[in-house]
Each structure stands twice: as C-alpha cells, then as structure tokens.
Amino acid sequence: QKEVEQNSGPLSVPEGAIASLNCTYSDRGSQSFFWYRQYSGKSPELIMFIYSNGDKEDGRFTAQLNKASQYVSLLIRDSQPSDSATYLCAVNIDISNFGNEKLTFGTGTRLTIIP
Amino acid sequence: EAQVTQNPRYLITVTGKKLTVTCSQNMNHEYMSWYRQDPGLGLRQIYYSMNVEVTDKGDVPEGYKVSRKEKRNFPLILESPSPNQTSLYFCASSLKSRGGQSHEQYFGPGTRLTVT
Numbered sequence: 492q493k494e495v496e497q498n499s500g501p502l503s504v505p506e507g508a509i510a511s512l513n514c515t516y517s518d519r520g521s522q523s524f525f526w527y528r529q530y531s532g533k534s535p536e537l538i539m540f541i542y543s544n545g546d547k548e549d550g551r552f553t554a555q556l557n558k559a560s561q562y563v564s565l566l567i568r569d570s571q572p573s574d575s576a577t578y579l580c581a582v583n584i585d586i587s588n589f590g591n592e593k594l595t596f597g598t599g600t601r602l603t604i605i606p
Numbered sequence: 607e608a609q610v611t612q613n614p615r616y617l618i619t620v621t622g623k624k625l626t627v628t629c630s631q632n633m634n635h636e637y638m639s640w641y642r643q644d645p646g647l648g649l650r651q652i653y654y655s656m657n658v659e660v661t662d663k664g665d666v667p668e669g670y671k672v673s674r675k676e677k678r679n680f681p682l683i684l685e686s687p688s689p690n691q692t693s694l695y696f697c698a699s700s701l702k703s704r705g706g707q708s709h710e711q712y713f714g715p716g717t718r719l720t721v722t
Contacts, residue, residue: 499646523708534696534713535649542707579649583708593664594639594698594711598648 494518495582497597506606510567514580514597517561523583524556526565528576529599535579539565570604577601608633610714612697618720619687627682627717629697636702638680639664639711640672642693649696655680656702687721694718 496515504510512526523542527535539554541547541563547554553566563582567574577599610631619625631638639654641664651664655674669691671683680699684691697714 523703525710532716534716536713537710540710581711583703593651593654594708595651596641596649598646 494595495580495597497578497580497600499598500601501603502600503603503605504570506570506572506604508570510570510574510602510604512565512567512578512580512600512602514563514565515561516563516580516582516595518582519558519561521558521561521582524554524563525581525583525594526552526554526563527579527581527596529579530576538578567602572604572606575602575604608712610697610699610712612695612714612717614717615715616718618722620722621688622686625684625687625719627684627695627697627719629680629682629714630678631680631697631699631712632678633699633712634677635699635712636677637711638674638697638699640670640680640682641696641698642666642691643696643716644693652682652695687719689721692719692721 494517525540526538528538529535541554541556551568555564579599580597583594613628636657640652641649643649650666652670653672655661661672695717698711700711701709
C-alpha cells in the first residue's frame with residue numbers, strides 16, 4: 492500500500508466552481524499534513540498546512556483533516572484558470588524522538604479549470 | 607530574499623562522468639533534503655540532513671552521495687551517473703520539527719538532469 496495516495500486525475504472543474512482534491516495516508520502516527528501546488532516544470536509551493544482534525548480556511552482554500560479516517564482534502568472555492576496545476580499532498584512522519592522527519596508525497600492530482 | 611538556490615538548472619552529461627549539483631539556503635534552516643521527480647512516480651526523497659554533519663538515506667539513495675559541511679549548503683553528488691538518473695531534482699529546506707509538528711519545506715527551482 493502506498494503511504495500517501497491521491498487520484499492522479501485529470502480533474503476538470505468549471506471556472507467559479509468548487510474543486511475538491513482528496514488524499515489518504517497509511518501511517519496513523521502522522522501529525523503534519525501539507526498541500527503543495529506545482530505548475531508544470533516549476534518547484535512545489537505551499538498552499539496550506541494542517542495539524543488538527545477539522546477545517547482550516549485561508550482565502551479560497553480550505554484544508555480538511557480526519558485522522559480517524561486517515562483522510563485529508565483541499566477545497567478550492569471560486570476556481571480560477573490560474574488554479575490549473577498539479578496539487579501534491581504531503582505527510583510528515585516523526586520517525587524518532589529527536590525530531591527526525593520524513594516528508595512523503597503523493598503522486599499529485601492534475602487539476603484543470605475550464606473557462 | 608529568503609530562498610533556496612540550485613545550480614546548475616539544466617545539465618546534460620554522459621554516463622560515468624562525476625557531477626555535483628549544489629544547493630544553498632539563506633534561511634538558517636536545520637533540515638535539508640534532496641528529491642527526484644519522475645512522471646507517474648511523484649517526488650521521492652533521495653537523502654536528507656537534520657543538521658551539519660548529520661545525513662541519512664531517503665527512499666532512493668542508490669547512486670547518490672551527499673555532504674553537509676556547512677549549515678547553508680547541501681550538495682548532491684553523482685559519482686558515476688547512469689541514464690536511469692535522468693530526472694528533475696529538487697532541493698528543499700525547513701526548520702526542524704518541534705513537538706512532532708513539522709514546518710513548511712521551501713523548494714529550490716529544480717535541476718533538470720539528462721544522462722546519455
């Protein structure tokens with residue numbers, strides 16, 4: 492089983508609609524969850540991070556975390572063509588008592604916003 | 607400006623010719639990491655470093671070496687490159703985790719390597 496799983500897409504959403512991106516992870520000890528956006532040929536950039544169960548909102552973006560179901564999602568409201576990119580889910584696992592950590596990425600979901 | 611820099615950005619080389627990709631950050635981050643990104647496989651960690659002189663293997667370390675002699679620099683060394691190391695490489699850095707919670711990783715611009 493992959494440690495972090497995402498639907499590769501492509502996911503097509505009309506402009507102005509809500510885009511919903513999903514991610515599941517296998518390690519119940521995971522404590523930190525990140526969403527990165529990556530444009531083709533560019534480096535990943537952070538969109539949201541979330542540590543606690545529930546929702547976290549930042550502008551048009553909402554991250555949702557359910558640790559019992561090992562599930563994290565990203566909602567993008569009022570989708571814009573500039574949101575077209577690949578979205579990477581990343582999960583950090585604290586693998587020792589000394590703060591060592593491993594950032595594991597999903598393979599990403601390609602999102603296309605249709606004007 | 608806070609940033610992670612990598613050099614070179616593009617490199618075409620031949621099998622067996624040793625090469626080094628440099629990575630430098632100016633944010634005084636303890637943690638640095640190298641990833642490779644391949645179509646369909648996503649980002650995979652090669653090596654990481656928790657601090658100066660402390661390095662450890664990631665998921666795909668074979669064929670790579672790293673060193674961390676200074677806090678700001680974390681070079682990636684390919685002693686004898688092979689065509690299967692053709693990939694897009696990213697360096698990243700972050701503050702060390704605290705209380706089990708990790709910090710954002712900042713990524714460099716990437717190095718596109720082709721080994722023929």
